[in-house]
Amino acid sequence: MTHSSKPKTERFAEEAINQLGWFGAHKFLLLRRLTQVAVFSLFAIGPALGLWLLKGNLSSSILLDTVPLSDPLVTLQVLASGHLPEASLLIGALVIALTYAIVGGRVFCSWVCPVNIITDTASWIRRKFKLPRINALPKNLRYYMLALVLLLPMVTGVTVWEWMNPVPIVYRAALFGAGSGLWVLAMILLLDTFVAERAWCSHLCPTGAMFSLIGKVSPIKVSATNAKDCNNCMDCFTVCPERQVLKPVLRKGATELTINDSDCTLCGRCIDVCAPRVFEYKNRFNTQNSKRIPLKVESN
Amino acid sequence: MSNSNRNPSKINGINRRQFLAQTAKTGCVVGMVGMGLTTVATQSKHLDPQAIRPPGALNEDDFLSACVRCGLCVEACPYDTLKLARWFEGAATGTPYFTARDVPCEMCDDIPCVKACPSGSLDHSLTDINDSKMGIAVLIDEKNCLNFKGLRCDVCYRVCPLIDEAITLEMQRNHKSGHHAMFLPTVHADACTGCGKCEHACVTEQAVIKVLPAEIALGKTAEHDTYQNTEATTLEMLNKGLSL
Numbered sequence: 001m002t003h004s005s006k007p008k009t010e011r012f013a014e015e016a017i018n019q020l021g022w023f024g025a026h027k028f029l030l031l032r033r034l035t036q037v038a039v040f041s042l043f044a045i046g047p048a049l050g051l052w053l054l055k056g057n058l059s060s061s062i063l064l065d066t067v068p069l070s071d072p073l074v075t076l077q078v079l080a081s082g083h084l085p086e087a088s089l090l091i092g093a094l095v096i097a098l099t100y101a102i103v104g105g106r107v108f109c110s111w112v113c114p115v116n117i118i119t120d121t122a123s124w125i126r127r128k129f130k131l132p133r134i135n136a137l138p139k140n141l142r143y144y145m146l147a148l149v150l151l152l153p154m155v156t157g158v159t160v161w162e163w164m165n166p167v168p169i170v171y172r173a174a175l176f177g178a179g180s181g182l183w184v185l186a187m188i189l190l191l192d193t194f195v196a197e198r199a200w201c202s203h204l205c206p207t208g209a210m211f212s213l214i215g216k217v218s219p220i221k222v223s224a225t226n227a228k229d230c231n232n233c234m235d236c237f238t239v240c241p242e243r244q245v246l247k248p249v250l251r252k253g254a255t256e257l258t259i260n261d262s263d264c265t266l267c268g269r270c271i272d273v274c275a276p277r278v279f280e281y282k283n284r285f286n287t288q289n290s291k292r293i294p295l296k297v298e299s300n
Numbered sequence: 301m302s303n304s305n306r307n308p309s310k311i312n313g314i315n316r317r318q319f320l321a322q323t324a325k326t327g328c329v330v331g332m333v334g335m336g337l338t339t340v341a342t343q344s345k346h347l348d349p350q351a352i353r354p355p356g357a358l359n360e361d362d363f364l365s366a367c368v369r370c371g372l373c374v375e376a377c378p379y380d381t382l383k384l385a386r387w388f389e390g391a392a393t394g395t396p397y398f399t400a401r402d403v404p405c406e407m408c409d410d411i412p413c414v415k416a417c418p419s420g421s422l423d424h425s426l427t428d429i430n431d432s433k434m435g436i437a438v439l440i441d442e443k444n445c446l447n448f449k450g451l452r453c454d455v456c457y458r459v460c461p462l463i464d465e466a467i468t469l470e471m472q473r474n475h476k477s478g479h480h481a482m483f484l485p486t487v488h489a490d491a492c493t494g495c496g497k498c499e500h501a502c503v504t505e506q507a508v509i510k511v512l513p514a515e516i517a518l519g520k521t522a523e524h525d526t527y528q529n530t531e532a533t534t535l536e537m538l539n540k541g542l543s544l
Contacts, residue, residue: 046375059394060370060418068418074368078419081365089368089418138322144330152334152341158364160341163393168369172384172394176371180387181394 012127013235015275028268035111040174047175057171058112059162060092068092071168073149073210077161081153097214105215109201109208110241110267114170118185119201119241122192127238134196139244139263142202142209149206166200167207202242202263215262222266223258223282224249230278236270246270250278258284341392348389349516351397352494354382355405355432356414356422360515366421369394376416379406400496400511405434407461407495430462435494436517437467437487441508447484450474456498456509457485466492485509489518 016025023030043061045051055062060070070092078085100108110116125131152160162168166188169181188200201208224230230250237243245261248254271279314322354373357363373396374382381403385391396413398405407429414422426432437456439445446453447469460467467485474480485498487509496511511517 052375055375055416056370056372056418059368060372062372062416062418070368070370070418078366078368083362083366083420085366085368085419086417086424089420092418138326141326141329144326145333148330148334152338153365156338156341157361158341158392159368160337162369163341164337168394172369172371176374176384178384178386178394180389183387 012238013273015233016235016273019275025272028272032111032267033117036114036117039112040114040171043171043175057168057175059165059168060089062088062092067095069096071207072097072214073146073207074159074162074165076150076210077153077159080150081157081159100211100214101217102219104218104220104266105211105213105262106208106265107215107220108211109205110265113167113207115166115185115188115205116201118189119192119198122189123198123239123241125193126197131193137196137199137203139203142204142206142212145204146206146209161206165207198241201265208265212262218262219283219285220266221258221260221282221284222264222268222270222279223284224254224278225257225280225282226276226278227254227257229276231276233275235273235275236279239269239273241265241267241269258282260284348391348397349512350399350401350510351385351389351391352400352405352435352496352511352513354396354398354413354422355407355411355429355434355493356417356424356426357434358421358423360513363421364392364395366419367392367395368419368421370418371396372416372418373413373422376412378408378412379403381405382413398496400435400494400499401507402500404496404500405494407432407493430493432493432495433514435496435511435513436489437492437494437496437498437509437511438517439485439487439509440512441506444504444506445485445508446503447482450476450480450482452483453503454483454485455501455503459497459501461495461497462491462493467498 013025019025042054043057045053046055053064054069055065056069058071059074060068062068068088068091070089072093075085075089075093078089126133149161164184166184169178169184172178173182191199192201196203224246227250236246236250240246242261242263242265245259245264248261249257249259266281268279268281271277271281353360353363354377358366369384371384371394374384381398382396383398385393385395385397387393391397409429411426411429411432414424414426417424442448454469457463457467457469465488467487469483470486472482472484474482494511494514498509499507499511502509
């Protein structure tokens with residue numbers, strides 16, 4: 001699978017760093033870390049400085065005391081447990097679902113979710129120490145997890161997953177001093193580093209699975225527009241958290257160049273590390289239009 | 301990979317045996333995770349008896365199905381009363397509670413914590429804080445209560461926001477001296493909101509009056525017991541000419 005036609009450079013993404021400079025080859029990584037920290041800061045400046053832009057945490061929050069925002073998965077769990085919540089929770093879930101349906105579902109995973117930093121760290125450690133790439137878990141396990149997370153409240157009557165959900169645990173630890181839940185994140189770091197590569201985000205996380213489903217309708221995608229320039233260095237495969245989504249667009253003779261698989265987290269690392277600049281962010285409806293032009297000519 | 305794609309007996313690159321094995325494995329993993337999670341969740345459902353829920357909280361089962369653990373009630377509370385439960389602390393992770401002995405509920409007239417709750421796990425139909433039932437104060441240790449020793453402490457009685465309703469002082473003859481009175485603090489469960497001011501203010505090193513969740517603090521007569529008002533029943537029986 002990792003066989004390449006051209007001998008790979010020793011260091012990861014060396015070519016891209018040489019061509020674009022270190023910052024150029026880490027542009028979207030840095031931007032992502034910036035948004036992750038920015039979103040967290042919007043929550044944190046409330047309790048810390050008394051500047052209440054966003055109250056609450058990622059489970060449910062209120063923007064400027066007017067716009068409710070809530071995690072659609074938590075809301076679905078509450079509904080599944082048989083409780084009809086106040087309208088603000090439902091509206092909040094709708095606002096978030098619609099937002100990510102537009103900007104791309106798993107944009108949440110790579111640009112907002114704090115757990116992403118943990119799993120990216122694990123992946124970085126794996127790369128540094130050249131740990132074997134074990135991919136023991138099936139990719140669709142997360143959809144079973146999603147089903148499980150929604151089924152358990154129906155059976156038990158309590159929102160069981162919220163005991164463990166690592167996403168709000170980080171925020172609760174930082175905003176409300178509930179640090180004893182951080183063992184869940186330590187487990188995820190160990191799991192991703194020593195058990196299976198990208199085990200959490202790309203195999204297990206039900207929140208990611210839900211955002212993946214929401215993102216199916218999103219117009220924003222990564223496209224391998226310059227796939228013809230690809231020199232098979234495999235750096236994008238090394239760094240991609242969902243590298244199965246790259247295969248269809250980089251395959252020999254691929255006609256569809258947009259990554260339509262909603263498992264793509266739109267993290268943009270493939271754009272960063274690619275020296276020949278194969279990838280770019282695209283509005284997929286634009287690309288389709290540009291491809292339709294010759295068809296129009298034919299029909300005229 | 302390319303071989304398996306050409307093989308007509310294989311779908312998505314796996315054969316029937318692999319498919320069945322993988323399905324079984326996935327089923328096992330998901331089942332185990334589900335059982336583990338349920339165990340964790342139901343174990344920690346037993347609430348720490350000193351962790352009191354905010355005003356308007358639904359009963360514990362409904363509360364745990366409704367609460368999204370967002371902390372909006374905590375941030376709405378102007379007195380640092382509410383906290384979010386941590387792992388290994390008894391109350392369900394991430395749910396709001398307060399410890400009356402540390403910071404009691406100040407019983408705000410506008411009940412900001414309830415208004416902030418997006419899920420309704422704090423019931424929005426609670427509009428008068430005096431109707432809230434966060435818990436019930438219980439004078440749990442008469443032996444160490446100063447009033448029972450014949451002293452006039454009365455601190456719990458005086459700090460009670462519903463003085464003479466939720467806590468009254470019942471005068472009683474002091475049998476130790478024979479000619480003094482004892483003023484015994486007595487909680488009236490139907491009026492007590494469970495704000496915890498009495499527990500917070502109690503002067504002894506360990507509070508002798510404690511707020512407990514209603515399901516722990518309150519007893520309940522059996523359904524078949526119709527003789528609930530014994531005085532009236534006795535009168536009725538006497539009036540009917542029945543001998544006692």
